[in-house]
Amino acid sequence: MPTTTVNPTRMELTRLKGRLRTAQRGHKLLKDKRDELMKQFMEVVREDLALRQKVEQSLARAYGSFTVASALMSPEMLEQALLCPKQSVSLETGTENVMSVEVPRYEFKLASEDGGNIYPYGFAQTSGELDDAVRELGDILPDLLRLAEVEKATQLLAAEIERTRRRVNALEYVKIPQMQQNIKYITMKLDENERANTIRLMKVKDIILKEAIEERRETDKAEGADV
C-alpha cells in the first residue's frame, strides 16, 4: 500500500515516473560523490594523524627546553627576553574546492628584521637553552600551520561525508522505494479501472443483445399469430 494518498491518474503517473528518474540519477551522483569524498578523506586523515603525532612530540621537546631555560633564568628575565618578537608571521588564507567542500589553504611568510636571526633578545643575559627552545619552536611552526590546514580539512570533509551519506541512504531506502510503490499502485489501479470498463461494456452489450432478441421473438410471435 502506498504510504501517502496519491491520485491514481495518468498525469500523476507520468509525474511520478519523472521524479523517480531524477531521484535515481541523483542517487547515483551522490553515491559517486560519497565515494570520492571518502577517498580524499582517507588521504587527509592519515596525514592529519601522522602530522599530529609529529607535532605533539616536537612540542613536548620544545617545552622541555623551555623548562630548562626557565630554570636557569629568572621568570622576569625570561618574560623580558621574549616580550618583543623580532619575527612576524604573515598568513595568506585561501580556499580549495575538494568535491564542493571549501577547504582552507594557508600560505605563510616569515618576516624577520635581519635574516636568520629569530632570537628577539641579546645573548648576554640569556641562557643557551632558551636559544634551543626558540629554535625548536621555530622549526615546528611550518608543521603546525600544515596541521591546522589538514585538521580543518578533516573536520569539514567528515561533516560533508556524513551529510552525503544521509542523503544517499534517504534516497536509496526511503524515497526511491516509496515512489516505486506509488507507481505500482497507480498502474494497478489504472489497469483495474480498464478491466472494470471492459466488463461493463460486455455487460451492456449482453443486455442490449438480450433486449434485441426479446424484441425479435415478440415480433416473430405476432407475425406467427397473424399467419
Add this chain to the structure above:
Amino acid sequence: MNKIGVIGGRDSVLGFRALGLDTCIAENGEQAKAALHRMAKENYAIIYITEHLAAQIPAEIERRREDVSPAVILIPGREGSLGIGTAGVHAAAEKAVGADIL
C-alpha cells in the same frame, strides 16, 4: 592580514610569542572562552588552544568545528598531551566512515 592566535597557560604560550604569533594567556575555562570569542571576532584564521584549556570548554570547540574560519586547533600544553587532539581525529574518522578504522 590574517592572524594566528595561541591561547594557553602562561608557560605554554611564552615560546610562541617569540615566533611572532599573537598569544593570549588564559588560566581557566572562562578566560579561554573569552579569548576564543575575541579572536574569532577579530578574524583570526587559526587559533591554537592548549588541550588543557580546551577540555574545559568542549562546547565552544565543538561549535566551531564545522566553520571554515577560524580553524581551532588543539595543541598539547606544557602539562603534556592529554590525547584530546588525537581523539578528535579518530572521532572525525568515525563520523565519516562509521567506524574508527585508524
